[in-house]
Amino acid sequence: MHKIKLIFNPASDRGRSGQKASDLRAIVEQRGGADWAGTEYPGHATELAAQAIQDGYEKVIALGGDGTAHEVVNGLMTAPAGSRPLMGVVPIGSGNDFAFSSGINMNPQEAMIRVFEGSASAVDIGRITDGGGRSEYFDNSAGFLFDAAINIQSRKITRIYGFLMYLTATVKSIIENYDPTRMKFIIDGEAVEKDLLMFTVGNGAREGGGFMVTPAAKNNDGIFDYLMVDPISRPMMFRLLPEVMAGKHEKYPFVKTRRFTSMEFEADRAVPIHLDGELWAPYEADVRQVKIEILPGAIELIR
Numbered sequence: 001m002h003k004i005k006l007i008f009n010p011a012s013d014r015g016r017s018g019q020k021a022s023d024l025r026a027i028v029e030q031r032g033g034a035d036w037a038g039t040e041y042p043g044h045a046t047e048l049a050a051q052a053i054q055d056g057y058e059k060v061i062a063l064g065g066d067g068t069a070h071e072v073v074n075g076l077m078t079a080p081a082g083s084r085p086l087m088g089v090v091p092i093g094s095g096n097d098f099a100f101s102s103g104i105n106m107n108p109q110e111a112m113i114r115v116f117e118g119s120a121s122a123v124d125i126g127r128i129t130d131g132g133g134r135s136e137y138f139d140n141s142a143g144f145l146f147d148a149a150i151n152i153q154s155r156k157i158t159r160i161y162g163f164l165m166y167l168t169a170t171v172k173s174i175i176e177n178y179d180p181t182r183m184k185f186i187i188d189g190e191a192v193e194k195d196l197l198m199f200t201v202g203n204g205a206r207e208g209g210g211f212m213v214t215p216a217a218k219n220n221d222g223i224f225d226y227l228m229v230d231p232i233s234r235p236m237m238f239r240l241l242p243e244v245m246a247g248k249h250e251k252y253p254f255v256k257t258r259r260f261t262s263m264e265f266e267a268d269r270a271v272p273i274h275l276d277g278e279l280w281a282p283y284e285a286d287v288r289q290v291k292i293e294i295l296p297g298a299i300e301l302i303r
């Protein structure tokens with residue numbers, strides 16, 4: 001057994017990541033080898049990462065996109081703090097926002113070399129719990145309301161990939177999913193109540209393959225950033241779109257950005273939720289109560 005476990009998702013990037021992973025094998029073998037495991041179904045990377053802990057691997061590497069990284073994080077978090085293997089990411093998915101926000105080299109070959117030669121430093125991880133007690137970890141972002149509606153739309157798009165897919169899903173969501181939601185928050189002990197169109201929690205700066213939603217967020221500072229967008233017209237939302245891509249949307253009065261470490265909210269209707277681009281709560285799950293907290297330095301990430 002090698003000391004490194006490589007968990008790759010051949011279905012990532014709409015099925016194109018299998019070949020990308022294969023192209024990296026020469027680099028792996030030149031540096032002493034590693035043990036490979038391919039995922040076969042949703043949640044499998046979580047199981048493989050948890051098993052890698054039991055098997056004594058020193059490094060567990062996610063080869064794929066944000067979904068693969070998300071699952072590997074949840075597997076690693078099954079171990080107590082201080083006994084988790086180092087994590088690495090080789091970005092061969094469609095979005096790769098966690099890798100981008102973590103300062104990982106976006107060239108897969110260079111990222112794979114860093115798996116063997118790089119150093120590790122701590123990153124923060126988020127934990128979300130709904131009103132029914134269901135809980136999950138996230139590494140880059142948690143999106144609610146309009147943000148999650150975009151995620152749902154993106155799953156219906158099959159002929160385009162990457163950033164263009166998310167952009168198309170955003171445009172469709174502006175047209176089709178545009179009802180504000182009344183939300184009551186307790187943010188670091190302070191009560192806030194308001195109608196919102198969009199709400200996003202950022203541990204990293206970027207999501208959706210190129211939208212700088214929380215541009216000041218850093219995943220090693222022990223604090224989350226959030227974005228709130230008040231109800232606005234569809235034309236104004238279209239005007240806001242390029243500003244969000246560039247991370248220049250904070251100048252608008254209907255956009256609120258703040259920082260926090262713990263938050264609870266209750267909504268007047270079902271709130272859709274994505275975690276790191278993975279749909280965690282569709283509308284039909286009828287999630288209306290949520291608690292969010294940050295776990296500083298929970299994962300040691302190779303960069």
